[in-house]
Amino acid sequence: MLNKITAEEMSQVFSRALQHKLIAKQDTAVIFYDLSRLMARLTNLIDVFPKSALHAIAVKANPLTAILKKINALDVGLEVASFPELRLAEKAGFSPEKIVFDSPAKTHSELEYALKRGIYLNADSFQELERIAQLQARQLSNSVIGIRINPQVGTGHIESMSVGGEYSKFGVPLQQNRQKLIDAFIKYDWLKGVHLHIGSQGCAPQLLVKGIRTVLNLVNEINEGLQRSHQNRQVETIDIGGGLPVSYYQDETAITMQAYQQLIQVSCPELFEGNFKIITEFGRYIYGNVGWVASRVEYVKAAENMSTAVIHVGADLFLRECYNPNDWHHEISLVDNEGHLKRADEKYYAIAGPLCFGGDMLEKNLRLPSIEIGDYIFIHDTGANTLSLWSRHNSRQMPKIIGYYDNGTQFEILKEREDADKLWEFWS
Numbered sequence: 001m002l003n004k005i006t007a008e009e010m011s012q013v014f015s016r017a018l019q020h021k022l023i024a025k026q027d028t029a030v031i032f033y034d035l036s037r038l039m040a041r042l043t044n045l046i047d048v049f050p051k052s053a054l055h056a057i058a059v060k061a062n063p064l065t066a067i068l069k070k071i072n073a074l075d076v077g078l079e080v081a082s083f084p085e086l087r088l089a090e091k092a093g094f095s096p097e098k099i100v101f102d103s104p105a106k107t108h109s110e111l112e113y114a115l116k117r118g119i120y121l122n123a124d125s126f127q128e129l130e131r132i133a134q135l136q137a138r139q140l141s142n143s144v145i146g147i148r149i150n151p152q153v154g155t156g157h158i159e160s161m162s163v164g165g166e167y168s169k170f171g172v173p174l175q176q177n178r179q180k181l182i183d184a185f186i187k188y189d190w191l192k193g194v195h196l197h198i199g200s201q202g203c204a205p206q207l208l209v210k211g212i213r214t215v216l217n218l219v220n221e222i223n224e225g226l227q228r229s230h231q232n233r234q235v236e237t238i239d240i241g242g243g244l245p246v247s248y249y250q251d252e253t254a255i256t257m258q259a260y261q262q263l264i265q266v267s268c269p270e271l272f273e274g275n276f277k278i279i280t281e282f283g284r285y286i287y288g289n290v291g292w293v294a295s296r297v298e299y300v301k302a303a304e305n306m307s308t309a310v311i312h313v314g315a316d317l318f319l320r321e322c323y324n325p326n327d328w329h330h331e332i333s334l335v336d337n338e339g340h341l342k343r344a345d346e347k348y349y350a351i352a353g354p355l356c357f358g359g360d361m362l363e364k365n366l367r368l369p370s371i372e373i374g375d376y377i378f379i380h381d382t383g384a385n386t387l388s389l390w391s392r393h394n395s396r397q398m399p400k401i402i403g404y405y406d407n408g409t410q411f412e413i414l415k416e417r418e419d420a421d422k423l424w425e426f427w428s
């Protein structure tokens with residue numbers, strides 16, 4: 001249940017969805033989520049860390065409200081990176097202390113709101129800390145407050161996803177601010193947590209662990225500083241962020257959450273001795289491998305060296321992939337109009353999206369079985385940071401979203417295809 005969804009499984013689920021008439025003619029593309037797998041990933045995360053940990057699942061990875069409501073039934077929270085994400089979390093029923101508000105651009109009134117509600121807050125800078133201090137002086141909040149630290153341990157192989165290098169727009173750079181950070185904890189008795197997140201995909205687990213170790217060393221110094229100044233308190237919360245990479249290749253296995261926890265435990269044993277509350281903020285690891293997309297092939301433009309299959313999703317759904325094709329990859333499979341897998345690699349294809357620019361292209365020179373109009377292309381492992389980056393370019397309608405359990409023995413429509421009136425509202 002924790003492995004990737006195979007093309008065979010997708011084909012079976014798709015055929016069942018067709019038999020149940022869940023895919024109408026106008027559903028030129030459909031997004032699928034394997035809800036059994038999603039629940040297994042979450043349960044595994046809960047089992048691997050101490051019971052007292054708060055797992056704040058990153059909303060940016062998947063903000064679908066139907067899914068947020070479902071995961072609220074488990075004992076997890078949400079990490080929100082903007083005020084509207086915070087409102088989504090509240091509307092989905094998450095209690096304030098289970099919502100972790102991370103954003104480098106929190107306004108005065110957003111901070112005020114979060115503090116009034118008792119939402120967990122990670123300040124991103126000393127300036128933000130000062131704003132919080134002013135609000136705390138007026139009325140002390142129940143919110144637990146932490147500060148984001150950039151441990152400056154290095155970057156991963158995707159530059160735009162790496163935020164733990166020498167420079168980052170996030171957090172307080174540690175090397176230049178060690179003493180200032182210790183002083184802040186001595187000055188503000190409501191400052192109780194540290195936070196780090198050094199990247200999303202592309203950062204090796206060892207680098208993530210190095211970041212945690214580096215911040216823990218600081219925590220030890222902060223605690224010594226607090227002791228020296230005769231304050232009877234300690235750093236209480238360590239928010240280790242997310243960033244555990246997943247695999248987008250069918251024949252490659254990624255590190256498991258259990259193996260990651262063990263790596264952390266070896267380098268940072270004090271994290272598990274019961275003195276700290278751990279917060280995690282995983283997104284991609286939870287969702288990445290539990291979603292996939294099916295798109296009908298509308299046209300096939302035949303050419304000698306490389307034919308082009310025109311499908312119904314492109315840079316609208318795969319923004320990062322189309323603009324940065326060297327950084328991202330999804331496996332692609334092909335089925336006929338009844339969902340049966342086509343296997344033999346026969347020709348080279350470009351898989352082109354429906355938008356009006358040349359870069360709207362999922363693949364080039366991909367060897368696939370012969371594609372016919374009416375076939376469906378499956379795009380694998382699209383559960384994280386795909387729908388949440390939906391682009392309005394060319395005003396395409398967001399596809400229908402279908403959840404399923406147990407290989408499609410049970411289906412649930414999570415969201416209907418966006419209708420033209422909603423689009424009108426969006427642009428009005």
Ligand SMILES: Cc1ncc(COP(=O)(O)O)c(C=O)c1O
Pocket residue numbers: 058060061079102197199200201241242243244281282283284285
């Ligand atoms: C602060 C923070 N926490 C958590 C995450 C989730 O990261 P991932 O989805 O790689 O686990 C991100 C992603 O960008 C983030 O910026």
